[in-house]
Amino acid sequence: MWGRQTNEQMAGTNQQQMKQTFIVASLMLIIGVLAFTGMMNISSFRHQYVTSLMNSQSVVVGETVRKIEFAVKYGKPLENFHGMTPLLEEIRGQLPGIQQVEIYSSAGEALYALENITLPENMKPRAVFPEKPSQAYVYGLEEGVYHQFFPIFNQDGQPIGSLGLAFSENLVDQRVRPYLYQQGRNLLLLVCLATLALIFLSGKKSPVTAAGHIDRKILLWLMVGVIGSAQIIYGFLNYRMFQEAYLTQTRDNTAAVASIIEKDVKTVLDKGVGYHQFYQMDQYLANIANSLPEVEGIRMIQNDRIVHGMTPEEAGSAWKPGEEATGLALPEGAGEVSGMSLQVTISQEYLRNQLRELLLDTLTVLVTSTFFMVELTFFLMVWLSRKKKPTSVGEKTRQMEEIPVGEEIWQAEEALQGKEHLMAEDQTLDALVVRVLAFIVFTAIFMSSSFIPLLMKSISRPVMGLSENVIYGLPISFNFLLGALGIILAGRYIDKIGWRKTFFVGSLVLGAGTLLSGLTTNPLVFVLVRGITGAGYGFTLMAMRGCVLTLASDKFEGYASLNAGIYSGMNCGVVIGAMLADRIAYRGVFMVTVVLIALAGLYVLKFTQKPSDAEIKTPTVEEKLVKSADKKQIEPLKHFFSDKKVFLFLLGILLPAGICMMFLDYFFPLLTQEMNVPVANVGRAFLVNGVCIVYLGPLINRVLGKRLRVETLVVMGALSTIGAMAVFASVGTLMAAFVAAFLLGIADSFALVAQTNYLLGLESAKILGQGLALGYYSNVKKIGQMLGPMVFGGMITLGNQRGIGFIGAGVLVLTLAFMTTLRRSKAEPEESEIPL
Structure with missing residues (x-):
């Protein structure tokens, strides 16, 4: 007693x-x-x-x-x-x-x-x-x-x-x-x-x-x-x-x-x-x-x-x-x-x-x-x-398993209940650790998104006969190009050095690129350092994915938390950066970004430090893909890319989706300057887009996911993107641009999941391996984002409304081409839906 x-x-x-x-x-x-x-x-x-x-x-x-x-x-x-x-x-x-x-x-x-x-x-x-x-x-x-x-x-x-x-x-x-x-x-x-x-x-x-x-x-x-x-x-x-x-x-x-x-x-x-x-x-x-x-x-x-x-x-x-x-x-x-x-x-x-x-x-x-x-x-x-x-695995085990001799039976039951509670608590806690980290990092990364084209415009000069609008988009294109290379490189080395070291390497590169972005006034150097920033982004993103694999007991919950933190950070970063740009100028925003990157590093040191972390080397999905590709899997790869459904999906749906994402990153900042409205409107557009993805997305997926086939959702997402381009092409006002941002957010809110489910349900993707198929999915999307500023820059030389109209028409043609693959015989099985 x-x-x-x-x-x-x-x-x-x-x-x-x-x-x-x-x-x-x-x-x-x-x-x-x-x-x-x-x-x-x-x-x-x-x-x-x-x-x-x-x-x-x-x-x-x-x-x-x-x-x-x-x-x-x-x-x-x-x-x-x-x-x-x-x-x-x-x-x-x-x-x-x-x-x-x-x-x-x-x-x-x-x-x-x-x-x-x-x-x-x-x-x-x-x-x-x-x-x-x-x-x-x-x-x-x-x-x-x-x-x-x-x-x-x-x-x-x-x-x-x-x-x-x-x-x-x-x-x-x-x-x-x-x-x-x-x-x-x-x-x-x-x-x-x-x-x-x-x-x-x-x-x-x-x-x-x-x-x-x-x-x-x-x-x-x-x-x-x-x-x-x-x-x-x-x-x-x-x-x-x-x-x-x-x-x-x-x-x-x-x-x-x-x-x-x-x-x-x-x-x-x-x-x-x-x-x-x-x-x-x-x-x-x-x-x-x-x-x-x-x-x-x-x-x-x-x-x-x-x-x-x-x-x-x-x-x-x-x-x-x-x-x-x-x-x-x-x-x-x-x-x-x-x-x-x-x-x-x-x-x-x-x-x-x-x-x-x-x-x-x-x-x-x-x-x-x-x-x-x-x-x-x-x-x-x-x-x-x-x-x-408890701060260590051994101490946690002792606290959960040590039951003093001579105590009543109720103590043993109480200790076992506490152990079960801690195990369930740890699963959610580790996911939250990843979410907060993603929020800090992406807030920092996206603080400059609202004005990168404007900054390039203020320091640009003629380059190789390229049009001005294409030149303004070069920093974004080079950022995505080296970002994709950074992801591939980090995927090869994260298994050797661990996710934490990969994160610190990425943070140093990201911080250096951001610092130089705020100091340079040379346009070519600016494009180069934005590429360096992209490489750092690739490393940090891969590190956070590795963090999910290492920390999160429930991988699905871990990735869901990672995505939630990413989108929250994107929205906060763009809005804060746009407002600060009017107050402390572009250079000051870059300096604030460097401080946030440093805080992210301190957060990793403080809240992810475990005795076994430095030694844990869990192969990432990308590393496994490289190893599996080395095992003479040439035929499945050839079969994958020769599949008409895969080819038209990547070309007709995924690539245009990546290009049209640059409506916000590249075109919207230039539009606000042309209309002589505050840069803060760029942050609002990202906010409208992000709220659709974060809050409307789960609701739309619950309602439509049970009633419509996955390929129908893919087409609906493409039509929403086409509608976004058509609205702006028809009206051309700032309000039309906000409506376009809303429609793009609606498209991404359910189409991202539908696109992944559709690709993974294809027979050629199953033969190749779902992990490797996802890797190519990500790369094609990055290629689209890299090409986006060039496409928008080239088209709007014809005029904003006409250029955006041509982009929408091109997406419509590619969507119709993809829809030709949706006819199948009654005997052909439907693609399986894989919840992500």
């Missing part, structure tokens, strides 16, 4: 310690997730604030640029422009935060400057505008300084130079800081409330069992429920705060516009010119209104009548105030009746668009942080289980 009481006391102490550890770790998790949500929200708001600030500055600069263009029109050369310095001084007088105002030639050479501040090399290409620029200005952030450039045109409408502004990032920080403080107060309040809720709910239903084990289902529901609710509330509070801040900024911009016009009007009035004598005032007001998207219209009003509007027809008509307008009394003109006022009307359509963009950003952050929260919860499970779990 005494022994039983002692064991119960020890169990109670152990449970209490685990509960305390759980509360502390959960508090850290709550702070981490909400801080992550807040960081992404403030980054999104900051980007919109910077855009609004740039728009307001364009009003002041626009007037100066028009004066310069007017002088050039009448023969004054830009290179020898007398009186340029006073014009630049006038800009700095109206924009006190500006550090530098400079004029550049069409070749990017500095002609005039107020301060002796050298323009960074990375910014010089932005000072050169193409023949017909689609943007009113461009800007970039380099070394803590924002640079904004405006084109200057000659009488033929051709750019002959540019005007550049430079101002410190601190100017933006000062404006954003009050909202950051308010966001921090909201965060602190929600952390306290969430912690209290967690303590209360865990008291009602504890995730720690009486034996001190972790009940993962209870823990997952607790964390998702509490932190998810806190995230939703936090997102709503941030949206309302940023909404009010944006409205305030819009009103400030319109007030600044009114003040600029008032100053110009006063200058003219002082010369004795009356309001009714103003010449081309309507054109002047229209130019200012068009330069600021927040402004719907600018009019001079007297006695509820329009004296000067944005068109000559408006003069004399009745004044009808808009939904919101900024009014400013104007000085009296010589010999004229007083009562003249300036009315600047805010564009409600633009305001709605911007608030919708803010809402989309908030929802994007919420979905991304949900992925982040779930994966961090799984990490919490791994960490808590490792604290409870």
Whole structure:
């Protein structure tokens, strides 16, 4: 009896310690997730604030640029422009935060400057505008300084130079800081409330069992429920705060516009010119209104009548105030009746668009942080289980099998039950270890996916007569090419050195390639280092597959966890990288990626270290394939590739699927830049695509998998891909591109499994061996991904919509060719479905 009481006391102490550890770790998790949500929200708001600030500055600069263009029109050369310095001084007088105002030639050479501040090399290409620029200005952030450039045109409408502004990032920080403080107060309040809720709910239903084990289902529901609710509330509070801040900024911009016009009007009035004598005032007001998207219209009003509007027809008509307008009394003109006022009307359509963009950003952050929260919860499970779990196999066996002599029979039964629980717990735990590792690695890898083509575009130069669009895709193609070679090479050596050493080799190569990607400005070197990055990716991917074979007791559960971690990491990585790119520039994102790769290495050292790990050398599937291929299996291989069904499946389904995947990786970033929309939209497109795969995929497979044959699902996946191309080819808008991303996600959500089942069910694949058939499946898919940027780059030279339409038509032809193999006789057996 005494022994039983002692064991119960020890169990109670152990449970209490685990509960305390759980509360502390959960508090850290709550702070981490909400801080992550807040960081992404403030980054999104900051980007919109910077855009609004740039728009307001364009009003002041626009007037100066028009004066310069007017002088050039009448023969004054830009290179020898007398009186340029006073014009630049006038800009700095109206924009006190500006550090530098400079004029550049069409070749990017500095002609005039107020301060002796050298323009960074990375910014010089932005000072050169193409023949017909689609943007009113461009800007970039380099070394803590924002640079904004405006084109200057000659009488033929051709750019002959540019005007550049430079101002410190601190100017933006000062404006954003009050909202950051308010966001921090909201965060602190929600952390306290969430912690209290967690303590209360865990008291009602504890995730720690009486034996001190972790009940993962209870823990997952607790964390998702509490932190998810806190995230939703936090997102709503941030949206309302940023909404009010944006409205305030819009009103400030319109007030600044009114003040600029008032100053110009006063200058003219002082010369004795009356309001009714103003010449081309309507054109002047229209130019200012068009330069600021927040402004719907600018009019001079007297006695509820329009004296000067944005068109000559408006003069004399009745004044009808808009939904919101900024009014400013104007000085009296010589010999004229007083009562003249300036009315600047805010564009409600633009305001709605911007608030919708803010809402989309908030929802994007919420979905991304949900992925982040779930994966961090799984990490919490791994960490808590490792604290409870014995550190060695021998110690685990002793703890499970040692039963003290003289104890009652109930102790033996209790020990056996604990042993069974630990064995079942270990199977799930090892799968979670792999999932968290995959999440960290793929978050790092995909952080740069949203801007690789854009970065290549900014540093590219003509190569071997290739079109520009093909050149922009070379880093992606070379990445996939060496990635495929890395997978093959790792498959040959992982059995000799073990998965952990393979992972560290891959991490070093991946980290080196990523670091060099952020440092180089040479396009050929950039393509090369992206290839190095791809080779590192291949090694790490193979290592994680080897990790599943080594650690996971249930291989199917292990691979399912690996795929879940991969897709979660992809979605988080793209969204985070796209948002950070607007904040810390491309180079900064590469540096963050290197840090995450290092964290992945530390995670492997901490959470996969077992005494037997370094010695375990389990042959991978790829290694077994190499050995089996060496055993004179030439005839099955020949039979496999000569099979019409296999050939048309690889050519008609798998290769086009790999090519069309590059719609997101390659084409979408270029489209956002062409449409002059934020890079964050690339992250949203990946998020739409990933949510379909991660969440809709299992549901679609459960519903359709039981009702339709596997080849029908393969064709449906191809038709969904064709539909994605057709939607964009028909409309060509950003929304159509998002619909295409959605349809591609729907296709992958069930077609990936269906394609694998179809191939493995073919007779020639069974003769060759399912493992070797899967190896060729992966290689063909990689070839498609490698060719994708070249295909898209070549086709869109015909125009975005037409080029994507031709790609869709090509996929349709190949799909029809594949469908000719689906006719079979009644005596021919159906392909077997193999669940993966």
